[in-house]
Amino acid sequence: MSIFIISSDAREIEENIAEKVVETMGYTLLNRDILATVAAKHQIDADKLSEALKTTPSLFNKLPSQQWRYYLACIEADVLEKLMADNIVCQGLAAHLYVTDVSHAMKVRVLSGNRQGILGVAEKKGISLHKAEKWLASELMQQKKWSLAAYNYDETDLTRYDLVINLDQIDPTEAVKTITGAAEYRKFQVMTYSMKCLSDLALAAKVNGALLKSMADIRVQARDGSVVVLTRASNRQKRKKIETIKELAGSVEGVSYVEVHVKKNILGEIN
Amino acid sequence: MTKPLEVLLLDDEPIVGRRLKPALDKIGCRVEVFQSPKEAVARIDEKEFDIVVTDIRMEEMDGLQVLDHVQKTWPRTKVIMITGYAKVDLAREAMGKGVFDFIAKPFKPDDLRRIIFRAAEALGSPIDSSLLNEEPVAQ
Numbered sequence: 001m002s003i004f005i006i007s008s009d010a011r012e013i014e015e016n017i018a019e020k021v022v023e024t025m026g027y028t029l030l031n032r033d034i035l036a037t038v039a040a041k042h043q044i045d046a047d048k049l050s051e052a053l054k055t056t057p058s059l060f061n062k063l064p065s066q067q068w069r070y071y072l073a074c075i076e077a078d079v080l081e082k083l084m085a086d087n088i089v090c091q092g093l094a095a096h097l098y099v100t101d102v103s104h105a106m107k108v109r110v111l112s113g114n115r116q117g118i119l120g121v122a123e124k125k126g127i128s129l130h131k132a133e134k135w136l137a138s139e140l141m142q143q144k145k146w147s148l149a150a151y152n153y154d155e156t157d158l159t160r161y162d163l164v165i166n167l168d169q170i171d172p173t174e175a176v177k178t179i180t181g182a183a184e185y186r187k188f189q190v191m192t193y194s195m196k197c198l199s200d201l202a203l204a205a206k207v208n209g210a211l212l213k214s215m216a217d218i219r220v221q222a223r224d225g226s227v228v229v230l231t232r233a234s235n236r237q238k239r240k241k242i243e244t245i246k247e248l249a250g251s252v253e254g255v256s257y258v259e260v261h262v263k264k265n266i267l268g269e270i271n
Numbered sequence: 272m273t274k275p276l277e278v279l280l281l282d283d284e285p286i287v288g289r290r291l292k293p294a295l296d297k298i299g300c301r302v303e304v305f306q307s308p309k310e311a312v313a314r315i316d317e318k319e320f321d322i323v324v325t326d327i328r329m330e331e332m333d334g335l336q337v338l339d340h341v342q343k344t345w346p347r348t349k350v351i352m353i354t355g356y357a358k359v360d361l362a363r364e365a366m367g368k369g370v371f372d373f374i375a376k377p378f379k380p381d382d383l384r385r386i387i388f389r390a391a392e393a394l395g396s397p398i399d400s401s402l403l404n405e406e407p408v409a410q
Contacts (some may be wrong), residue, residue: 103363193362
């Protein structure tokens with residue numbers, strides 16, 4: 001077992017559980033502490049990266065969609081690169097939404113539970129149980145909205161996770177034991193195929209980041225150094241856009257070949 | 272001189288055996304190539320191989336059935352799966368059933384050789400890793 005990706009409907013719980021798993025397993029913790037490094041590398045304000053992980057673009061928060069996607073792409077690229085190392089616990093970086101089809105990455109969802117969650121919020125914020133319940137429901141709705149906007153996945157959909165633990169029923173100590181015990185599952189052991197899937201994802205993310213810095217409407221797939229970029233452009237812009245993409249993507253380390261597919265329609269998903 | 276690693280290579284596409292056999296011969300493996308799972312299984316009944324490399328999707332019998340047969344007959348044998356239809360669920364199923372490694376086609380002969388090196392180490396018969404070198408991709 002090499003990667004645990006831990007997420008929760010309550011940030012504090014997610015952090016605590018991840019830290020305890022790290023302590024027990026002796027793994028490396030990958031969390032929002034890396035945002036400072038990511039920010040320095042891409043010359044972005046670290047607070048903006050942190051903000052991008054919780055808000056969606058709007059006029060109100062002066063975060064244009066292209067910039068938001070670029071920030072997320074920078075985080076994603078660095079996280080995926082770090083996940084190439086063994087024995088990591090990842091938390092707080094939305095990795096459960098973009099680490100897809102990597103069989104040695106176990107996605108764990110810890111539910112704060114109605115009782116524990118509401119009590120915790122009421123105590124922390126000094127509000128009534130009723131208000132705490134409302135606050136939690138609105139947080140959950142925000143998480144759902146964010147994950148759908150950012151990665152087109154509903155993070156509150158529990159079928160997306162390999163292991164789901166409800167803290168209303170399982171004590172946090174037992175939850176940590178359950179997670180660390182799952183490290184023994186053969187199904188989640190590293191294999192050549194899963195490492196290749198991860199390195200393909202990491203390369204696609206690097207190219208995505210390089211392109212999103214100056215353009216929007218990009219989707220990237222990578223395999224063994226070959227990269228396919230899907231985008232859209234009008235007939236007039238098409239040639240120039242292909243040239244720019246080939247130049248930018250081709251300059252990313254690890255890319256040996258670039259193919260660009262351009263759609264003419266300006267609406268809908270690129271796929 | 273150390274005893275060569277005995278490898279059985281099973282893939283219903285003849286080109287896979289043709290491409291991979293010389294690559295494994297080069298690192299001192301003794302390779303027997305099969306296209307029919309039934310013939311391969313009959314051979315496994317006769318002889319203990321160190322390593323079985325098998326495709327997953329085949330007509331008469333799939334790779335997971337071959338794995339099951341190998342595990343029952345020769346528990347020490349390491350099984351490596353190769354497939355052109357790799358998916359995360361299939362990879363996890365194969366790992367859960369005890370394959371040594373799982374690799375998606377197309378791959379370079381060196382990718383398979385790296386796995387063979389690790390399998391040889393796990394079997395207590397390491398091979399000289401300087402024998403690795405890059406070659407074109409096997410389809």
